[in-house]
Amino acid sequence: MNRIPICEVIDQRPLTDNDEPSSVFRPLSGDECSVALTHVRPLQAPLADCGPSRWFDGTDRALVFVLGEADCVVDRGLEAVVAGMRPGELREFCVGDGRGGRVTGRVRLSAVRKTAGGAGWRGDDRLKLAEAARHKDLGNRLYGQGRFVDAFHRFNRAARAVLFVRDVDAVRGDWDAMYAVVCNNMAACQLRLGNYEHAYRLSCKVLAVDPRNVKALVRRCQASAELRMFEGALVDAVRALDIEPGNAVAERYRNVAARGVDDQNARYGDMVKKMFA
Structure with missing residues (x-):
């Protein structure tokens, strides 16, 4: 059978810097997450089945997304990393596309906002x-x-x-x-x-x-x-x-x-x- 990849989180680890997490609560499905992505590098390209996602092109950027709304395996991998973070936290990650393609980077969860979708x-x-x-x-x-x-x-x-x-x-x-x-x-x-x-x-x-x-x-x-x-x-x-x-x-x-x-x-x-x- 062909495995249907939910997401592929190959590695993740918290990084220490001067900004401490501002909350003990982690985001839930339906919450709006504001993140900053830096040091993004595709390790193997092209990544397969990544739909419209373009955050992994090597450009530092800010993203705002609703947790649980991703429509490609790489985005679902990033969501899985963010779901385990607290606001203010910085992590290094490596996520894959389920077929050998990988992308690494750092993500900081800047803020979490409750939305009507979560409620x-x-x-x-x-x-x-x-x-x-x-x-x-x-x-x-x-x-x-x-x-x-x-x-x-x-x-x-x-x-x-x-x-x-x-x-x-x-x-x-x-x-x-x-x-x-x-x-x-x-x-x-x-x-x-x-x-x-x-x-x-x-x-x-x-x-x-x-x-x-x-x-x-x-x-x-x-x-x-x-x-x-x-x-x-x-x-x-x-x-x-x-x-x-x-x-x-x-x-x-x-x-x-x-x-x-x-x-x-x-x-x-x-x-x-x-x-x-």
């Missing part, structure tokens, strides 16, 4: 569902750009927001719909990345709450076929076509699964003949 995460259940919808929409945009790893992380954040809902029964319809969508979207990312076991499990989660979800049936069918579980793939393809006749992907994988079942039955028949010959 919303701890707010009522409707706000959590709204937060899930926001991450889903951002993930859809990344998916459309072909950035399947970064899209997966956005969908995963949406799923976390859904799972933090306390009174599920009070928002059952909206909860089921959002949970099905984000699990389906994560399954689509895993299929793109060749992680068929994970795609299969995510599709099963969708079908547990929505047994007639055609996208989940088709994606589980695709994953099953790639895993050579042709009988299950055929069942899912037929079910999907019963619900949505003419679905092109379901038709294609129904044919793939049918050929796979025939081939497996033929090999089994040959093996039985040899056993009793």
Whole structure:
């Protein structure tokens, strides 16, 4: 399976200078962080899958970002370093892109400001569902750009927001719909990345709450076929076509699964003949 890198913090260590931390509290997800970056040097270039991030180009600069909103692996690495710091603290770091590329530098956490986004995460259940919808929409945009790893992380954040809902029964319809969508979207990312076991499990989660979800049936069918579980793939393809006749992907994988079942039955028949010959 292809590993989906959350972030890669290779090394970090605090540096002593004249500025002492101004607070004992570290930033939380949703907090706005002001940082100063210096001594930034790419060790191996080009860095892979870094999306729009350009802070690692060797230029000293000030950055302001909301913790937890990064959309590339290098930015998530920087966030992981900052999340362990206190305001005023200076650290030296080395983060990677998950594929051998590395960038080093120093970061000072200048200030932390609480934002509405952080409060919303701890707010009522409707706000959590709204937060899930926001991450889903951002993930859809990344998916459309072909950035399947970064899209997966956005969908995963949406799923976390859904799972933090306390009174599920009070928002059952909206909860089921959002949970099905984000699990389906994560399954689509895993299929793109060749992680068929994970795609299969995510599709099963969708079908547990929505047994007639055609996208989940088709994606589980695709994953099953790639895993050579042709009988299950055929069942899912037929079910999907019963619900949505003419679905092109379901038709294609129904044919793939049918050929796979025939081939497996033929090999089994040959093996039985040899056993009793």
